[in-house]
Amino acid sequence: MTSFAVTKLVAAKDLRIELRSRVLINQVLPFAAITMVLFAFALDQDDLLVRVAPGLVWLATLFSMLVVVQRSFAVEAGDGALDALRVAGVPAQGIYFGKAAALAVQLLVLETLLFAAAFVLYSSRFDGAGVFLLITSALAASCGLGLVGTLYGGLTTGTKGRESLLPLLLLPVVAPVLIGATRATEAALGVGRISMQEGWAWVALLVTYALLFGIGGSIGFGPLVDDTA
Amino acid sequence: MSGPTSTRATRAIGIATIVGLIWFVAFGLFLSPDDAVQRKGVRILYIHVPSAWLAYLAFIVTAVSSAAYLWKRTRSLTWDRLAGASAEVGVLFMGITLLTGSLWGRVSWGVYWVWDSRVTTTAFLFVTYLGYLAVRGLGGSHEQRARRSAVVALLAVLEIPLVHFSVEWWRPLHQQESIAKGKLQNLMLFSLFVGVIVFTLLYVWLVMHRQRVLAMQDALDDRGLEFAIAERRQEASL
Numbered sequence A: 001m002t003s004f005a006v007t008k009l010v011a012a013k014d015l016r017i018e019l020r021s022r023v024l025i026n027q028v029l030p031f032a033a034i035t036m037v038l039f040a041f042a043l044d045q046d047d048l049l050v051r052v053a054p055g056l057v058w059l060a061t062l063f064s065m066l067v068v069v070q071r072s073f074a075v076e077a078g079d080g081a082l083d084a085l086r087v088a089g090v091p092a093q094g095i096y097f098g099k100a101a102a103l104a105v106q107l108l109v110l111e112t113l114l115f116a117a118a119f120v121l122y123s124s125r126f127d128g129a130g131v132f133l134l135i136t137s138a139l140a141a142s143c144g145l146g147l148v149g150t151l152y153g154g155l156t157t158g159t160k161g162r163e164s165l166l167p168l169l170l171l172p173v174v175a176p177v178l179i180g181a182t183r184a185t186e187a188a189l190g191v192g193r194i195s196m197q198e199g200w201a202w203v204a205l206l207v208t209y210a211l212l213f214g215i216g217g218s219i220g221f222g223p224l225v226d227d228t229a
Numbered sequence B: 001m002s003g004p005t006s007t008r009a010t011r012a013i014g015i016a017t018i019v020g021l022i023w024f025v026a027f028g029l030f031l032s033p034d035d036a037v038q039r040k041g042v043r044i045l046y047i048h049v050p051s052a053w054l055a056y057l058a059f060i061v062t063a064v065s066s067a068a069y070l071w072k073r074t075r076s077l078t079w080d081r082l083a084g085a086s087a088e089v090g091v092l093f094m095g096i097t098l099l100t101g102s103l104w105g106r107v108s109w110g111v112y113w114v115w116d117s118r119v120t121t122t123a124f125l126f127v128t129y130l131g132y133l134a135v136r137g138l139g140g141s142h143e144q145r146a147r148r149s150a151v152v153a154l155l156a157v158l159e160i161p162l163v164h165f166s167v168e169w170w171r172p173l174h175q176q177e178s179i180a181k182g183k184l185q186n187l188m189l190f191s192l193f194v195g196v197i198v199f200t201l202l203y204v205w206l207v208m209h210r211q212r213v214l215a216m217q218d219a220l221d222d223r224g225l226e227f228a229i230a231e232r233r234q235e236a237s238l
Helices: A003-021 A023-043 A046-077 A081-087 A092-121 A128-156 A165-173 A175-189 A196-225 B008-031 B040-070 B077-108 B117-136 B142-170 B186-237
Strands: none
Touching (some): A003 A023, A003 A092, A023 A046, A046 A081, A128 A196, A128 B142, A165 A175, A165 B117, B008 B040, B008 B186, B040 B077, B077 B142, B117 B142, B142 B186
């Protein structure tokens, strides 16, 4: 079986588990929504909320992502499913890209909700050209986050005590995504001092990030997960 | 492996480091003049710059050793232990860099922290390598530890330039380096130079010892069970 076929199967499997267990819908999305409400309580100023909405959306995405990543690997660690896949000779790259794709899809769902929340709660507004930039940057950022999240999720899965390590390892690595995606979103929403052109340049950074970690992850994921036992 | 971790080489480096430190203190605190603007504040730089240099050197050594471990032809746990020892010393000096840097910033710029790309990247490097050390402590066999931490060290090499670039792009304001501007006088530059040499010696000395301690720990782990069984047998035969 080719890596691409494995990728599709693993992604479909992860999304199917998610659809049936509804952890994202029942737990992560409400968590993200309440985070957005709490940000409003903390900042307590409508003008300021409009200005910082892009940053808050992406910050809420990162925090929620930690839960999604842990969930993504908890289902693998439960019955030694990941080890079974590897022992069965399934290529590590296929598993890596499959899980990353499923994670990226879940993050996109999450971001859609968060932008809707910003629209309703913070009065964020965007026009035609802005929407295109917003969607592209969300796609690029989700791919990058999915790839990096899967990589470090694989490392921290399994034995006890590793779960608490995930935020320490993952948050510094995803800082460029937070900066890039926030600036691109600011351009799309027309807040801050970022022009549309600069917004697209930040999207280029997000794409570069996803490519670099995609390559790094496809090489590093195998050695990282093969020793989780 | 048994006996102390010192050899003739480390003893020589150790003595040279102590002599160098005395020399460094003499230059840093007494022989070099006050700066016209920063006054005594400039003396913080004599610790700050060498420790920053050392921290970056330490992380380069960690990355190179990690790559050497992952490359099949040079695979040896010695590389892994060198990477670990170097990262530990690097984290220590990175902590000193951040502390002295923020103190110097308070004296010179009036604030402890600026969102300069160099400063921010340094802080990220510090946190990243704290994570690296945590990964080293995850347990498992020596080979598992080595492989896992080597991959994490190399991923950090991917991460740090991206962080640096994105922060620089985010906040393009730069604090000019004093040395680049030529503000430091000759004796001050010489004190800095002494600091770099002495700190490098200290780094080599610490890493050599730490690497040997790690090797002893690994040996103890390997033979610990054998020892325990032998001890129980001895108890039983008494």
